[in-house]
Amino acid sequence: MRAWTSPDPGTPPARGPAVRVFDSSTRALRDVTPADGPARMYVCGITPYDATHMGHAATYVAFDLLNRAWRSAGHDVRYVQNVTDVDDPLLERADATGQDWVELAERETQLFRTDMExxxxxxxxxxxxxVEAIPLIVPMIEDLQQAGSVYDVDGDLYFSVTRDPAFGEVSGWTREQMLEVFADRGGDPERAGKKDPLDCLVWQHERPGEPAWDSSFGRGRPGWHVECSAIARHHLGAAIDVQGGGSDLVFPHHEMSASEAQVVDPDSRFAQAYVHAGMVGLDGEKMSKSKGNLVLVSKLREAGLDPMVIRLVLLGHHYRSDWEWDEADVSAAGARLEKWRSAVAKGAGAPTAAVVTDVLAALAEDLDAPTALRLIDHWADATDFGDDTEPGAGEVIRRLVDAALGIAV
Structure with missing residues (x-):
């Protein structure tokens, strides 16, 4: 599957420091400097049955900041993302609307690409x-079978979570906490025949009227968690630097994916750090496709809103925080962008050396974009108030906000 067209990441005016992010599994900041080679990051992608909303956008902009912070620190980055283009929510939406599920997935994936661009x-x-990863997923399930961690329930295959001694370390949740949410997040704890209510599906045998593919264990389709395990292991290896996604993926998705990978590769911790973005709400509830309380990136763009204003709204909230979409933030972000562009256009401006250092340091310390924005604000204010002591200051700041924050001024 093709990705979207990537912008030139640019080069900041100075090298940034080593990057630290909050690791959900240890509940502490962790240095994610790669041990050798490129930094390796896997971020869970969309299930394409509806358009990109602000919750999605906040997550992918957050990990874009990490990508850029690593690059600013001098590292190459190998970044992998999936698309869950066959799953129950997609099939259910296609059936409810009378659409072909393949066409629905392709259309919404393309809309996501244009939003990301x-x-x-x-x-x-x-x-x-x-779908294209099934040739990777089937061999991984076979490896799990050989490890004695997969069993059959009426033709469906389940992963035995107790086969991984580290199960539970990603979320840190108790068994009771896991059972409280498992059914609401795609699990089936009440299914008869399972060895443990928390065991998760890795292969669902063919159902009438649903898509299915051939495998050594019969026709069917893969479960959600093993999809990401297989893709990450194939493209990034047994041990990656960061597994990322929204905070609602901590359990069960990231917990299960990690355990499946660790059973196949028992000598490797799946991810050096598990990093999670907060939830975006609207009218007091988490923004989600199932609830329909969505602010869509595409609709804002169609209405003529500058995408850089949208990005500045997102950057104005720390990536780990939960927050509510507010039109007042849009107005403030528009004013901020106008102020930055005006100051940069002056050419000469206030001194930049400390600004560059402090912005890169803020982003390297758990992706603190709100602090970085305020630092650029201070520079723009000083420049607008008449400080023009540094020739070419505008170009320095333009390069900085482009490379480090992804904002085109």
Whole structure:
């Protein structure tokens, strides 16, 4: 599957420091400097049954900041993202609307690409659909079978979570906490025949009227969690630097994906750090496709809103925070963008050395974009108030906000 067209990531005016992010599994900041080679990041992608909303956009802009912070620190980055282009929500939406599920997935994936391009999110090196990954997923399930961690329930195959001694370390949740949400997040704890209510589906045998593919264990389709495990292991190896996604993926998705990978590769911790973006709400509830309380990137763009204003709204909230979409933030972000562009256009401006250092340091310390924005604000204010002591200051700031923040001024 093709990704979107990536913008030129640019080069900041100075090298940034080593990057630290909050690791959900240890609940502490963690240095994610790669041990050798490129930094390796896997971020869970969309299930394409509806358009990109602000919750999606916030997540992918957050990990775009990490991508850029690594690059600013001098690292190459190998970034992989999936598309769950066959799954129950997609099939259910297609059936409810009378659409072909393949056409629905292709249309919404293309809309997602155009939204990411508009927001200047750096494209992944590998953008992989679940359907095209089936030749990777089947061998991984076979490996799990050989490890004695897969069993059959009426033709469906389940992963035995207790086979991974580290199960539970990603979320840190108790068994009771897991059981409280498992059914609402795609699990089936009440299914008869399972060895453990928390065991997760890795292969669903063919159902009438649903898509299916051949495998050594019969026709069917893969489960959600093993999809990401297989794609990440194939493209990034047994141990990656960052597994990322929204905070609603901590359990079960990231917990299960990690355990499946660790059973196949028992000598490797799946990810050095598990990094999660907060939830975006509207009218007091988390923004989600199932609830329909969505602010869509595409609709804002169609209404003429500059995508850089959208990106500045997102950057104005720390990536780990939960927050509510507010039109007042849009007005403030528009004014901020106008102020930055005016100051940069002056050419000469206030001194930039400390600004560059402090902005890169803020982003390297758990992707603190709100602090970075305020630092650029201070420079723009000083420049607008008449400080023109540094020739070419505008170009320095333009390069900085382009490379580090993804904002085109």
């Amino acid at each position: 508009a927001l200047r999110v750096l494209a992944p090196e590998a953008y992989v659909g679940a």
